[in-house]
Amino acid sequence: MKFQSTRQQVTSSGLTVYNDGFGMVKEKRMVPENKAVTDIQFLDVASEIEADSVLIEGLQVLEKTYSTNFISKEKLLDWYIGQVITVNNAELGEAIKVRLLSTSGNIIVEQLDTGEITIDPIGQLILPSLPEGLLMRPTLVCKIVAVETATEVGISYLTKGLKWQANYVAEIRGSYLNLTSWIQLSNDSGIDFFESRLKLTSGNVNRYKEAHPLHAQARLFAATEEQESFFEEHTFEDYHMYSMARPVTILQDQTKQIRLMKIQGVDFRKVYKVESGSQQAEVRVEFYNNVDNKLGVPLPKGIVKVYEQDSNDEMEFIGEDAMTHKTNQQKVSLAIGKAFDISSESREKKRSRSGHFDYVTYVYELQNKKSESVRIEVTHQVFEQIWQMESSSHDYELKQSNKLEFRVHLAAGKKVEVEFTYKVDRRTEEQIQ
Template identity: 45%
Template sequence: MKYQSTAKERISLSLTVYHGGFCMVKEVRRIGVQEEIDEICFTDIARGIEAGSVLAKGFNMLEQRSSQDLLNKSNLLEKYIGQEVAIRKHDTGEERKIRLLSIGDGLIGELQDTKEVVIDPKGELVVPPLPESFFDGPALVWKTAPGKMEDHIKVSYLAEGIEWQMNYIAEIKGTELQLMGWLEIRNDAGIDFIGAALKLMAGKVYRQPRTGDFSPELGVHESSVSRPSIEGYDFRDRHTYRIGQPVTLLNGQTTQIAFLEAHIDSFRTIYEVDKWSNRATIKMEFDNKKTNGLGVSLASGKVKLYSLDTDKELEFIGEDAIGSVTEGEAVSIRIGEAFNIRCNSYEKKRWMQEGVEYITYCYDLANGKEENVRIHIHHSMDEPIWTMESSSHDYEIRNAGNIMFIVRTAAKKEVPVEFTYRVDKR
């Protein structure tokens, strides 16, 4: 017999969502009949299913085919081209039989009695019952081997059309920082995931390009917010977040889940310049440590930063994207450019002496703020091999081609930084 498995027979549903717009769906469904089954129609699945990813347990599969039919006027009528359908008049209810010839540019049919061809006949089109092979959504159809089947089946597959990201909101409160994190999941998979056990996997998973033409239909998204418990753990060199209670992800909606709320004890503001800067770039940094009120793995995401103005009104002051940050690392957020910290850099002098080239470079820093600041100069050398001859300030070699100065600059003061290095051309 043929058996149709729907979401009504679902025992459990699990969902793992990856970066890259896809997920892994894992279902357990009961088999509600005792008769021998030779074909299973597995319906109520995601529109972007990858048929080549299906794993099915609980029966012996001989053959699989997938159907992406969606119930709409066009693909429904295509099933009846060449077949007899009826045109029913609205006023009298009278029906006239035609053989459907084409639906491409309007409806074309052949009258059964006179063999005349009619174009866009007036009335209501009535078609025979839907073919057994036609489903009102995506489906998997399995031919099964004779024999005993278990009372439940386990099916998993990959599907496109669902994505997650991390959003952070940081609020500066004096010398402290309040950080909130939200997991955001967008479902465009063409199906509702009701009461799913949800995992979100951070990090890049390599995949081969798909050759199919699946493209999720994007629409206006509604949003919902929840606050379950979340457990983070490492799995196969990636960090995974397990949501502590079932989650419902409705198709066409964006769901936000509160992930993090931390009071960070200290942060630092850094001003950075390089040889192309006119004004300093503002960065805010804090240590991802338990001793600093945090100490958890943070997935890559966007950070929005807010601070109180002098009139005690909360204002937006910047936004940046951060990469994944493990416990113990520093989080660095680029806010924007400082209005009153300027930089002018230039090559002051270059000369040759006995096959050795000497280069003198200068940075003129100006702090227009009412407070002292530390300015980090990141200078990149144009030559791969060099030796420092003299410098007005201490510096740190970051790598072969980059050095960094940390310059303490008093309020309303200017500080010149000058250094000379040599390159052996012999």
């Protein structure tokens, strides 16, 4: 005996969506007592289900089958090839019995009374009753040991077609910015989700190795006047999870945005960066993700759109950039455009040889046409392997073994040259080559 479990038997629903375009569906369904039941058809499951991922708790399952044998015009016609069907021509007021011969490209039938062959007969095709085993929607079929008592059954599975991403809006207001994060959730799984608990996992899950148990420890975002959170953040293993405080409904083919958090009064700085070959300075907005800066929470990757308040107190769009996952204590640096009034010219000014040393002089000519002073960070890469600085017009920081960074404060309307000389041991370079 078969029992069909539909959405009406669902007592609770949960949904975990991963960064990589898939999700995990978790449901509880009531199965009534019936000792004669040996097969349960779980209807209303995702059409993009990964059949080998199904977990069922509360039943002794002997066999699982995911059926994609759904009703369609093509499948119905194929099913009745060789059988007798009816062609009803309403205009002529007649119904003719014919044998269905083929459905490949054209519908070909044989008239029973004359034996004549007709291609694409005119009229409505009337088929016999629905064939056994042909289903109307995606179905998970389980052969089970008979149910002795009414049972709440847990069903979990992975499905493609679910994805989420974070989007951010940064509003610069004077010396601070407000950061609002939105979650964009999309559903192409082939099923609607109603009033489901929502969790979002940030990080890349390896789909090819055996998963380790995920032990979650919830930590609520610190809610203050400056910071408002709409999700709980969990940490487990090497991932971060965000749990929505209220259930969510998302239908098939639907995309919706849900606010993740809103943080006010974040300290930031606007810096200008140039490198070899730059003609205009790159504009960057930077801030630190730490508690002292009203943050200190895991920020999932996403696109950050930046707006700034102008002299008329109106917000204007000034650029956007992609942000990678940022953990606590990390710096967020967003490239938002090129500075029209800050120019740069760079060149190798001189190269000379003395003994077995090459002496290389490089210069950056910077100009600030703005009406305010700016901070410019000049990044220069030394391509030689072994080198040593001889002289420099400005202080610098060695970021990597071959990367220098000069920090220049340039007053309004001023020009400056950043010049430095380094020497290269040619003997060492020739040995490396």
